[in-house]
Amino acid sequence: AQNSIISLNGKRYRGSLQFLPGSVGGITAVNELDLEEYLYGVLPKEMPAEWPIEALKAQAVAARTYAVSNLGKWEHCGFDLSADHSDQYYGGYDEEKEATNRAVDETKGEIILHEGMPIVAFYHSDSGGITEDSYDVYGKDFPYLKPVKDEFSFKSPYANWTVSFSHDEIENKMGNLKNSVGQITRIYIR
Numbered sequence: 001a002q003n004s005i006i007s008l009n010g011k012r013y014r015g016s017l018q019f020l021p022g023s024v025g026g027i028t029a030v031n032e033l034d035l036e037e038y039l040y041g042v043l044p045k046e047m048p049a050e051w052p053i054e055a056l057k058a059q060a061v062a063a064r065t066y067a068v069s070n071l072g073k074w075e076h077c078g079f080d081l082s083a084d085h086s087d088q089y090y091g092g093y094d095e096e097k098e099a100t101n102r103a104v105d106e107t108k109g110e111i112i113l114h115e116g117m118p119i120v121a122f123y124h125s126d127s128g129g130i131t132e133d134s135y136d137v138y139g140k141d142f143p144y145l146k147p148v149k150d151e152f153s154f155k156s157p158y159a160n161w162t163v164s165f166s167h168d169e170i171e172n173k174m175g176n177l178k179n180s181v182g183q184i185t186r187i188y189i190r
Helices: 035-046 053-069 098-106 134-138 151-155 167-180
Strands: 005-008 011-014 016-021 027-032
Touching (some): 005 016, 011 035, 035 053, 035 098, 053 098
Antiparallel strands (some): 016 027
């Protein structure tokens, strides 16, 4: 039923639930819902609800475009999108905020197109000061994903960080690395 709220393990969600056999045993719970309702649970997980409404609306359009361009990405598993960093974070009904719902509503159905097709709408929380060319990252040239300077990232709380190791920790880590060389036969990067 549309606009229904369901509960699973103490968290509430819009839409309905399907249960599928898990890929490594167990059960996979799949939340089936309307795209706009999905975005209600995505936006507050991807951007602070306290940010200006125009920023939230831009994020809503980017998140909607990402979802549309990735529908069916996980079809072989029985769902469209993952609820974590593999796609977009999705928190369900309990994560919704009035401001982010408003941004979704005020941009309803809006997506970003290039030559009549939804773009591959990647976004990030911190670029480190400049974005990368799509070819260098994905091996494919997207004409709308070219390097640009990002002065805002220099003000990010993640722009500078420090890590410290003792001499013994460094020696231990280097020793472990030397002992493991030659043992690695396959690497899977995801």
